[in-house]
Amino acid sequence: MAGDRPRHVTIREEGPREGFQIEPRPYPLAERAALVEALAAAGLRSIQVASFVSPRKVPQMADAEALFALIRRRPGVHYDGLWLNEQGFHRARATPGVDLEGRLALYASDSFARRNNDCAADEMHARQARWLDLYAEAGVPLSRAIIVTAFGCCYEGAVPPRHVVGLATWVDRLCRERGQVLPEITLADTVGLAGPDEVRRLVGMVREALPETRIGLHLHDTRGLGLANVAAALEMGVDAFDSSVAGLGGCPFAAHGDHRAAGNVCTEDLAFLCDRLGIGTGIDLGALVEASRLAERIVGRPLGGRLMHAGLPERRAA
Amino acid sequence: MAGDRPRHVTIREEGPREGFQIEPRPYPLAERAALVEALAAAGLRSIQVASFVSPRKVPQMADAEALFALIRRRPGVHYDGLWLNEQGFHRARATPGVDLEGRLALYASDSFARRNNDCAADEMHARQARWLDLYAEAGVPLSRAIIVTAFGCCYEGAVPPRHVVGLATWVDRLCRERGQVLPEITLADTVGLAGPDEVRRLVGMVREALPETRIGLHLHDTRGLGLANVAAALEMGVDAFDSSVAGLGGCPFAAHGDHRAAGNVCTEDLAFLCDRLGIGTGIDLGALVEASRLAERIVGRPLGGRLMHAGLPERRAA
Incomplete structure (x- = not known):
């Protein structure tokens, strides 16, 4: 049963960005910097610190530059920033301390693309060639393509797995045509619709289509199946997961109006699952639990993590 | 991968007893009766309504008789009560509306038995013969033996699976020697230590030792692995689970002083997992979500369920 199970997984922390972006008010810079530092001290090697998005639309992230400036960096840690358009990318490039990585984003659901990014899915896809040029010009290494709503969408319902495989092979070819290698396809269960069977099926199909490409998962725990889905993915050999400390965050368009609807899978619960399965994460679980409790103190209300x-x-x- | 997966599982609801027993104050009878009725209306066929335990130690359950009297019963539903000693059993027997079932309880950890039941594990086991006599005299059908702390204990740490198998075979033989058939062994992860590998291993070992006996699981979501463990158990063919609506409850001796430490796996999240896996539960998920929200309104603070x-x-x- 453990034939394909990886010996080590990469856990990419998104809590500082996912979590505080969704909260109704901005939080003090010093507290958010302390959380990032606690996460790095716990052994996380990839931390998404903030997003470079419209300060008008997301005022909680308006101080992204100041946050990066405040963090005492730890060697070997990748301090990541998110952007959704060229303006954001140029802001990130101009910010010292941002470890730029070239991400591409594809939408398996057109309706979700329009709601989340104000842009049709086809148009988003056409823009990926432009992103590849921008990254190449800027010397930013290509990291991965994220397929949003890969397991279904709250507007369109089920998404055929073959459609997702088509997007994956299309973006892989796009990169090859430009002499670039796409290291990873990340399948995102953006609205929390996947179950273990859907995870196994889609991971298996994408792997068959692109056997050389790493597959990552970005899972939300919206309906409680997050870690059951992770466990299924681990058995399929998936070795890269995005997560949020303490279960911080969520997608404002994915929940039914209840701010307690869960966000990403919870980092320390995920790390605990790996630990129980004998899979290495490089994380000090005790220190991570402390970091999760710091996150809860900062946010000031009970968060959804269990282990914490x-x-x-x-x-x-x- | 779905070879051993059951087509239908039995979900036994314990929220009304587990949940309100742990809360610091009693809740109105009418509200608790309404919750039981909502759960039955959602399709749950086994509901543990209350415990018959010391009113001095657990004042929240002092009104168990009145609660049973208030519930408008639905045909086909088993309304269950819990007792830990003979006094409690006789109270339950004397209460109209209690669907008596003969449970046995074994402790895989002596320290936990002493803390939880004020009795050494060996002494608890010796008492099971007495319980079999009592049930036989009263005409109460034997339902199952629950092995508490089967996956480890907060005082003794890991419990060797062979010790648990030994308890299971011992109690099975005890029943046979008296001409009774033990229909089920329920393995309880009382303090939330199991991971999917431990579940697979122990279920496999108990099944090998007692191939004719149904195996049930009583899992706590203490550290977030509850549904990952359920998913592993389903693949092993386990088809009986205890759970609590909205994630109500917890074990006062199992948590580290934080009342938010999770209790049983959450009924509606579990039912949603089964639904996603194509496994029947007989439950109306929409009605169950409504029942979980009722539970949250009654308790008056956010509960840990996700789907709700x-x-x-x-x-x-x-």
Whole structure:
């Protein structure tokens, strides 16, 4: 049963960006910097710190530059920033401390693309060639293509897996035609519709189509199946996951109006699952639990992570 | 991959007992009766309504008789009560509306038995013969033996799976020697230590030792692995699970002092997982989500279920 299971997985932390972006008010820079530092100290090697998006639309992230300036960097850690358009990319490029990585984004659902990015899916896809040029010009290494709503969409319902495979092979070819190698396809369950069977099926189909390409998963725990889906993916050999400390975050367009609808899978619960399965993460679980509790103190309301509230298993005096 | 997967699973609801027992104050009878009725209306066929335990130690359950009297019963539903000693059993027997079932309880950890039941594990096991006699005298059908802390204990740490198998075969033999058939062994991850590998291993070992006996799981989501463990168990053919609506409850001795430490796996999230896997539960998910929201309104603070906050997947206007 553990034949394809990876020996080590990469966990990419998105809490500082995902989490604070969705909160209704901005949080002090010093607290957000302390959280990023605590996450790096716990062993996370890729941390998405902030997004470079419209300060008018997302005022919580207006101070992204100042946040990057404040962080005491730890060697070997990738401090990542998100952008959705060229203006954001140029802001990120101009910001010291941002470890730029070239991401592409494809939408498996046209309706979701229009709602989330104000742009038709086809138009988004056409723009990927432009992104490849921009990254090449700027010397930014290509990291991955993320397929948003790969497991279905709240507007269009089910997405045929073959459509997702088509997008994956299309973007892979686009990169090859320009002499670039796409290292990873990330399949995103943006609105929390996947179950373990859908994960196994889609991962298997994408791997068959692109056997040389790493497959990553960006899973939301919207309906509680996040870690069951991770467990299924691990058995398929998936070794890269995006997650949020303490379960911070969520997608404002994905929830039914309840701000407690869960966001990304929870980093420390995911790391605990890997630990239980004997899969390495490079993470110090105790330190990560401390970081998750710091996140909860900063946000100021109970967050959805489990391990952070129960604590690590330890033997107590009887 | 779905070779052993059951086509239908039994989900036994324990929220009304587990949940309100752990809350710091009693809740109105009418509200708790309404919750039980909502759960039955959603299609749950086994509902643990209350416990018959010391009113001094657990004042929240002192009104168990009155609660049973208030519930408008639905045909085909098993309304269950919990007892831990003979006094409690006789109270339950004397209460109209309690669907008595003969449960046995074994402790894989002696320290936990002493803390939870004020009795050594060996002594608890010796008492099971007495329980079999009591059930036989009262004409109460034997339902199952629950092995508490089967996946480890917060005082003793890891529990060797062979020890659990030994308990299972011992209790099975005890029943046979008295001419009774033990229909089910329920393995309880009382403090939330199991991962999917431990579930697969122990279920496999118990099944090998007792191939004719149904295996059930009582899993806690203490550290977030509840549904990943359920998914692993389903692949092993396990078809009986205990759970709590909205994730109500928890074990006061299992958490590290944080009342938000999760209790049983959440009924509606579990039912949603089954639904995604094409496994029947007999449950109306929409009605169950409504019941979970009722539970949250009664308790008066956010509960840990995911589906209840996100809502069922549905297509929205783009």
